[in-house]
Amino acid sequence: MKRFLKFFGAFFIFGILVIVILAWFASEELPKGDTGPEADSLAYKMLNALNYEAYQNTRFLEWSYQGGKNQFKWDKSNGLVTVKWDDDVRVELNLNNLKNSKVFRNGAPEVAKKKQKLIDKALKNFNNDSFWLVAPYKVFDKGTQRSIVTLEDGNHGLLVTYSSGGTTPGDSYLWILNENGFPIAYKMWVSIIPIGGLEASWDEWLVTKSGAYLPKSHKLGPVNLSMGDVKGYN
DSSP: OHHHHHHHHHHHHHHHHHHHHHHHHHOOOOOOOBOSHHHHHHHHHHHHHTTHHHHHTOOEEEEEETTTTEEEEEETTTTEEEEEETTTEEEEEETTOGGGOEEEETTEEOOHHHHHHHHHHHHHHHHHHHHHHHGGGGTTSTTEEEEEEEOTTSOEEEEEEESSSSSSTTOEEEEEEOTTSOEEEEEEEOTTOSSTTEEEEOOEEEEOTTSOEEEEEEEETTEEEEOOSOEEEO
């Protein structure tokens, strides 16, 4: 039994080393781009292609993440988000004043000492999971920096770095656009992923009832991230 455990431990460590080495070789350095009017112009081109005005006028967004584990209904107009997970927890997030958020477990109000922890978790889930839904519309958020980058094929990409806001400030995303400025993918340089330049598709789009474009899923290599039953309406 001890020999088996030693072998298993050595095999596990070897596997971790292989993953680290592969990640190191696969990782890309964050590209350098030029900030200024040209970068902002490319960002506006993307927003126009996405019908940004329709998104701005959309009041309610609904979606899920992680196979439906996290479920969301976002009232954009009032800054309120209903977040559900594990079938028994529901948090009514107040984005304008988190202290006014409400927490329920199995339909009953949660006790005070556990409330804040669940509010923090709901906010973290919302920040991460909403980004996979509306990231293209956030290129002019407070604390963003936009740069124009020349890609290997000679086309231009839009590099957006978030210096503040969200759960993991400092992350960067390189948007790859088609000839009309419509986003088809982005490459990521984010703190939670050790591989720089990992690409995720943004190519399965839904036109919601409100007219806003929203993605139904993303592909990261062999992994498919479903956004569930996506809705946008007033």
